[in-house]
Amino acid sequence: MKKQVMLALVLGVLLLAGNGWAFPFAVGETLLYQQGPGGLAQGGSFKVYTAGNQADFLSTFCLEKDETLDTLNYINNISTNVIQGGNNSNASPPLSFGAAKLFSQYYWAYGQFGTTSNDVGNAYQAAIWMFEGEINSFNYLNEDPTVKALAEALYASAAGASGYYGVSVMNLLKLNANGDYAQSLLTYVPEPGTLLLLGFGLLGLAGFSRRRFKG
Numbered sequence: 001m002k003k004q005v006m007l008a009l010v011l012g013v014l015l016l017a018g019n020g021w022a023f024p025f026a027v028g029e030t031l032l033y034q035q036g037p038g039g040l041a042q043g044g045s046f047k048v049y050t051a052g053n054q055a056d057f058l059s060t061f062c063l064e065k066d067e068t069l070d071t072l073n074y075i076n077n078i079s080t081n082v083i084q085g086g087n088n089s090n091a092s093p094p095l096s097f098g099a100a101k102l103f104s105q106y107y108w109a110y111g112q113f114g115t116t117s118n119d120v121g122n123a124y125q126a127a128i129w130m131f132e133g134e135i136n137s138f139n140y141l142n143e144d145p146t147v148k149a150l151a152e153a154l155y156a157s158a159a160g161a162s163g164y165y166g167v168s169v170m171n172l173l174k175l176n177a178n179g180d181y182a183q184s185l186l187t188y189v190p191e192p193g194t195l196l197l198l199g200f201g202l203l204g205l206a207g208f209s210r211r212r213f214k215g
Helices: 002-020 097-110 118-131 145-157 192-214
Strands: 030-035 045-050 053-061 073-079 167-174 181-188
Touching: 030 073, 045 118, 053 097, 053 118, 073 181, 097 118, 097 167, 097 181, 118 145
Parallel strands: none
Antiparallel strands: 030 045, 045 053, 053 181, 073 167, 167 181
16 A cells, blocks of 8 residues: 555656646747846847746747847747758758757756856857857857856767757747748757656655665
8 A cells, every 4th residue: 555655656746747847838829038147149048938928937048140039929830940040041950969968958957947147158058059050169258268168168068969858949930921030949848758767766766765764
């Protein structure tokens, strides 16, 4: 009986975790934004939210330097492709593995609301832009040596990335007659494997606690 109760508790926590980490936005929703940590070269992190729910922020990063993030852009597509992405390009390449790894790392380190410093936000943005081919050096950070060094370290740490790490791209359109693309933003959805590992970890913790109390 105790085993069944413990298993039910563990599965309940796992289900709650899955619901809590569900994708927060849907295709067709209009997004508003505020500047988050960072801001150099019109980058850094941004806090986005839907027009109908201004209390539920999500921290994210821009993928292009030549497209703009504005109020009342709406989500046209959610995928692992950057629609019309690339600096001065209309190609739609897949999201780079390096950018995906960095954003996953940022999300787990600083949370849904990206609570960190401007230096960290600018460094992550620079490294993400480098992986996406938006910049070819970190020279624009020469006046900020601390940020530059962190960006270089982040880029090196994700150079061997393989996979998307649960990261998706929200491709935004402008609300105008031309239907122009606006900006592509990163968002995080835990992979099923991540939640499965969480479940196994909780089960192991429950088993350890039971043995400890019996002993």
